[in-house]
Amino acid sequence: xxxxxxxxxxxxxxxxxxxxxxxxxxxxxxxxxxxxxxxxxxxxxxxxxxxxxxxxxxxxxxxxxxxxxxxxxxxxxxxxxxxxxxxxxxxxxxxxxxxxxxxxxxxxxxxxxxxxxxxxxxxxxxxxxxxxxxxxxxxxxxxxxxxxxxxxxxxxxxxxxxxxxxxxxxxxxxxxxxxxxxxxxxxxxxxxxxxxxxxxxxxxxxxxxxxxxxxxxxxxxxxxxxxxxxxxxxxxxxxxxxxxxxxxxxxx
Numbered sequence: 001x002x003x004x005x006x007x008x009x010x011x012x013x014x015x016x017x018x019x020x021x022x023x024x025x026x027x028x029x030x031x032x033x034x035x036x037x038x039x040x041x042x043x044x045x046x047x048x049x050x051x052x053x054x055x056x057x058x059x060x061x062x063x064x065x066x067x068x069x070x071x072x073x074x075x076x077x078x079x080x081x082x083x084x085x086x087x088x089x090x091x092x093x094x095x096x097x098x099x100x101x102x103x104x105x106x107x108x109x110x111x112x113x114x115x116x117x118x119x120x121x122x123x124x125x126x127x128x129x130x131x132x133x134x135x136x137x138x139x140x141x142x143x144x145x146x147x148x149x150x151x152x153x154x155x156x157x158x159x160x161x162x163x164x165x166x167x168x169x170x171x172x173x174x175x176x177x178x179x180x181x182x183x184x185x186x187x188x189x190x191x192x193x194x195x196x197x198x199x200x201x202x203x204x205x206x207x208x209x210x211x212x213x214x215x216x217x218x219x220x221x222x223x224x225x226x227x228x229x230x231x232x233x234x235x236x237x238x239x240x241x242x243x244x245x246x247x248x249x250x251x252x
């Protein structure tokens with residue numbers, strides 16, 4: 001029975017629609033999809049009796065498209081799992097889409113994929129959400145409660161709203177875009193990354209760092225915690241209001 005279930009779970013189709021009446025909420029079981037196979041292209045979600053979905057194995061696909069009028073969907077990554085969007089990413093079309101990332105699990109957006117207006121939650125200290133290769137957080141609501149939120153390789157935070165109590169990193173030409181960032185943890189910019197036009201509030205417990213040729217760009221920054229500019233980094237033409245520690249070190 002276990003081997004049979006594994007075989008069902010591993011079947012793949014380019015595109016497929018989530019069943020209107022799936023036998024369970026497990027994403028990786030083929031019988032829960034119209035046609036009997038898990039898609040690796042575009043997954044479509046509409047009216048269904050089961051809109052709380054869990055993953056049972058690593059998953060890679062092009063994107064999710066939610067039909068107009070679809071119910072709210074909640075997706076959960078358990079322990080040590082990964083979900084990667086390699087195409088369009090998420091297209092919510094008005095549906096409320098929430099993705100919660102569990103311990104040692106990762107949610108990845110690559111190849112110019114988009115998070116649209118989904119709610120993304122890093123739930124544990126060992127979870128991660130990563131944007132890379134020109135991908136965008138678009139207008140997502142991101143809560144980084146304990147893990148790592150990473151923007152890398154020309155990705156952008158778009159116009160997302162980010163609330164972080166843990167570690168958020170911009171690296172390798174990534175940009176804060178027009179995001180609104182509330183930082184209560186460690187917010188770090190490295191290697192030619194920029195805060196762009198972001199509005200950043202660094203709370204009393206927050207640490208905001210620019211290092212290794214990064215720049216604050218044209219951001220608006222309110223610093224109530226610790227703001228450090230190190231090495232060859234700079235504050236660009238940002239507007240900075242600082243109520244606490246602001247230091248320039250090295251060639252900053």
